[in-house]
Amino acid sequence: MPILSPWRSDFPALAALAADSQTYLDSAATSQKPQAMLDALLGYYRAGAANVHRAQHLPGERATRAFEEARGKIARWLNAASHDEIIFTRGATEALNLLAYGLEEHFHAGDEIVISALEHHANLLPWQQLAQRRDLALIVLPVTTSGQVDLVAAKHLIGPRTRLLAVSQLSNVLGTWQPLSELLALANTHGAITVVDGAQGVVHGRHDMQQLGCDFYVCSSHKLYGPDGVGVLYGRAATLQRVLPWQFGGEMLLQTDYYTAKFRPAPLGFEAGTPAVSAVIALGATLDYLASLDGAAVLAHEAALHAELLAGLGARPGVRVLGAPQTALASFVVEDVHSADLAHLLTEQGIAVRAGHHCAMPLLRGLGLPGAIRVSLGLYNDSGDLQRFFAALDHALEILG
């Protein structure tokens, strides 16, 4: 029985892409958007744009209220203890950079920062550069062949010198959930600050910040069916107090003279300059839309489609899937075929998948691969998409054979 998505028609881009003969299987890079989000974006501009947190006039008041309501929606989506724990950034990458600069004071030569071997560049480079600036040791946790952080090694590598642990929740290359509760517990034992890169994880299922118990959690709106240009940094109130502002200007201050300033607490103290007002409001509309869906049905749909993807890949001789993907995506290579050639021929056939190193160069190098093809799913994908992908894959392999 082919799997259909009851939500596909909520996303106008799917029909537009189909009219262009494009099959979109790259949602882990960015997602398509629901009509509700498009309406909110247009609705905001149509009704009158205004800056937030600075104008006394009616449009300003309205924009500020909608903006702050969106903050509340995210707080509820993540079950944060308070909406003051939600900071808007330009994306997950900026949120991680904010942390690497804002926490810099707490690091001293010889301290250790622990990440994992499968981190996206966004959760590697800010820490790598912080380590260089402050003469810290960057410790990289190895990953098992199935694609999880190796907990046995982690027990040895996370220790009393560990000041910070930064790991992703769901790998953007391997599609594997990481053993967060064990890793966070290890870090907590040693009083280390914990950062979770939820850029992929947030898209699949609801995650409860109070239950997860990390200090910081970052994600990007554009992967979660929201607009681009917005990211979210969740920070536990107590730990947020240890972060210093990193960008200065606009309304992030309480008072200033020419020579000194006093800054606002979180969240506004970390939101210097005019934020992406329209996009934040539209993200709120996306969350309303997502909250209106049957979450269990979405997860079941994604799981069934993912199983179909893995079965199809597994049935093709020569295809090697990287790790043991659990959710939403799978990366693969084909024996004796260059993934750049395969990507070329899939593109020719209107299959939109990602090829290359997926912003995880060291991970792929560690696997001895120059690149891989990644197929990733959104809640709007269906069996038809996978059938077109597999037909194109077979055709490409025949040409390259």
Added chain:
Amino acid sequence: MSALPAAAEQALETFSQPISWEQRARLLMAWGEQLEPLTDDERSEPNRVDGCESLVWLVGHFSEGHWQFRASGDARLIRGLLALLLVRVNGLPADELSTLDLAAWFSQLGLARHLSPSRTNGLQAVLTRMRELTLNAPR
């Protein structure tokens, strides 16, 4: 402007016909197979072109006012694109090469998409390297 080199003439004739994507891909691979192989020494780090998803090497020689390039790669379709590039540029006088519109050349062949900024196949990076080589060459 001198006439198109004979091999370029032939490429143009082949690729400018209305052909399916599949024929085009097969033709590209066939052209790639005709690339003169590089020696192990030539497949060196300095000759490697950065910014390619696959490995690509480019070497250029300048003698008596003319450029002669050789190139290779580890992926088959990029080798085809390299072959189509080389037939257009090889043997040209330096001043002609410096004003040659290579994007237009690939457009004529129906391969313009391979130069789009979102492509990481490296053709654009190869053109950039070629430009650097020719600009830095002694005149």
